[in-house]
Amino acid sequence: MEVVKQNVRVSHDRKVLIELPQTAIPDQTAEVIVLFENAAPGKDRLDEMEDAMSDPMFLADLAEIREDFRYADVDEVGR
Numbered sequence: 251m252e253v254v255k256q257n258v259r260v261s262h263d264r265k266v267l268i269e270l271p272q273t274a275i276p277d278q279t280a281e282v283i284v285l286f287e288n289a290a291p292g293k294d295r296l297d298e299m300e301d302a303m304s305d306p307m308f309l310a311d312l313a314e315i316r317e318d319f320r321y322a323d324v325d326e327v328g329r
Contacts, residue, residue: 252273254270268282
């Protein structure tokens with residue numbers, strides 16, 4: 251088995267082109283694994299964070315975490 255790693259740019263039509271070495275046999279089956287960062291860049295990411303600030307489930311999780319650490323924080327301050 252031979253491993254080929256390439257960093258390629260995703261085109262606007264979301265296609266990538268990879269080149270294989272001469273050792274690849276035509277019509278041979280190849281396993282292709284594509285890894286890419288799916289986090290929204292820049293403004294989109296800020297929009298997602300703003301949406302989270304009004305999301306009931308997110309706010310409930312924050313309240314639960316705050317309650318979980320309420321007494322731990324009091325113990326730390328008292329030292």
